[in-house]
Amino acid sequence: xxxxxxxxxxxxxxxxxxxxxxxxxxxxxxxxxxxxxxxxxxxxxxxxxxxxxxxxxxxxxxxxxxxxxxxxxxxxxxxxxxxxxxxxxxxxxxxxxxxxxxxxxxxxxxxxxxxxxxxxxxxxxxxxxxxxxxxxxxxxxxxxxxxxxxxxxxxxxxxxxxxxxxxxxxxxxxxxxxxxxxxxxxxxxxxxxxxxxx
Numbered sequence: 042x043x044x045x046x047x048x049x050x051x052x053x054x055x056x057x058x059x060x061x062x063x064x065x066x067x068x069x070x071x072x073x074x075x076x077x078x079x080x081x082x083x084x085x086x087x088x089x090x091x092x093x094x095x096x097x098x099x100x101x102x103x104x105x106x107x108x109x110x111x112x113x114x115x116x117x118x119x120x121x122x123x124x125x126x127x128x129x130x131x132x133x134x135x136x137x138x139x140x141x142x143x144x145x146x147x148x149x150x151x152x153x154x155x156x157x158x159x160x161x162x163x164x165x166x167x168x169x170x171x172x173x174x175x176x177x178x179x180x181x182x183x184x185x186x187x188x189x190x191x192x193x194x195x196x197x198x199x200x201x202x203x204x205x206x207x208x209x210x211x212x213x214x215x216x217x218x219x220x221x222x223x224x225x226x227x228x229x230x231x232x233x234x235x236x237x238x239x
Contacts, residue, residue, distance in 0.1 A: 056121035087133035116202035146181035
């Protein structure tokens with residue numbers, strides 16, 4: 042099995058002519074198999090996703106119905122990366138309807154509001170929603186304008202994103218442990234951290 046990592050962020054780098062690692066994650070984090078480009082890896086992933094969706098009920102039996110697909114992307118995605126994502130989705134078979142992109146912080150906010158996680162919010166109160174993913178941190182902020190007869194929100198600023206996520210925390214914590222305890226670490230943990238074992 043060939044593995045990939047950080048492909049979505051590599052798609053952003055490719056769309057903008059950046060070198061890997063310019064986002065502060067380090068070259069060793071990004072991985073696209075030899076001979077492949079990020080857009081083809083994203084396309085292959087989306088093709089598998091598309092085929093899986095359409096092999097399941099109720100989709101399998103609805104036939105040629107028009108569907109609205111919503112794909113999420115980091116708020117920092119440039120227009121070029123967004124277009125590359127839509128192109129990859131179309132190439133993957135998502136052609137039965139419209140393909141729309143939603144930023145990850147907007148999707149997280151939608152989930153929070155839809156699930157009623159802010160049912161005690163009062164008119165005039167502000168809320169910040171932070172989506173800490175593996176490679177990005179996305180933030181959106183809103184103010185409740187009305188809470189009775191349905192929640193009405195005002196977006197306070199455009200969603201923001203930075204190329205720093207949970208993996209950065211993991212890597213830094215791993216480095217801290219290695220620096221402090223390397224001689225004392227058991228071999229299985231050194232292997233897990235990617236360190237050679239004598």
